[in-house]
Amino acid sequence: GIDRPFLVIVLGLLAFGVIMGFSASYAYASFKYGDSLYFFKRYLLFAVIGLIAMFLCLYIPIRGIRMLTFPGYGFAIVLLFMQLQGLNLQ
Numbered sequence: 001g002i003d004r005p006f007l008v009i010v011l012g013l014l015a016f017g018v019i020m021g022f023s024a025s026y027a028y029a030s031f032k033y034g035d036s037l038y039f040f041k042r043y044l045l046f047a048v049i050g051l052i053a054m055f056l057c058l059y060i061p062i063r064g065i066r067m068l069t070f071p072g073y074g075f076a077i078v079l080l081f082m083q084l085q086g087l088n089l090q
Helices: 005-034 038-059 062-067 067-090
Strands: none
Touching: 005 062, 062 067
16 A cells, blocks of 8 residues: 555655745746746646656556666666766766
8 A cells, every 4th residue: 555654745845845946946937938937837747747657656566676676776877877978078
């Protein structure tokens, strides 16, 4: 099942982040893009996508997650090296 206290904490932090992001970017978005809600809309879109992905991951069996652990770790290391190379090229 779902760990309800953890879900409440995650949703609370997400809401806090959306509000803080909005308050920090309101004036800049209004000046730069002419829409004071520009960053708020984007953040909210990505938050919803993340929540959907989180709930979809509930249906992945533990065995499947364990099988993807080492390939995922290797993929993360490759991405870190790619980022390091990208920083050196600039």
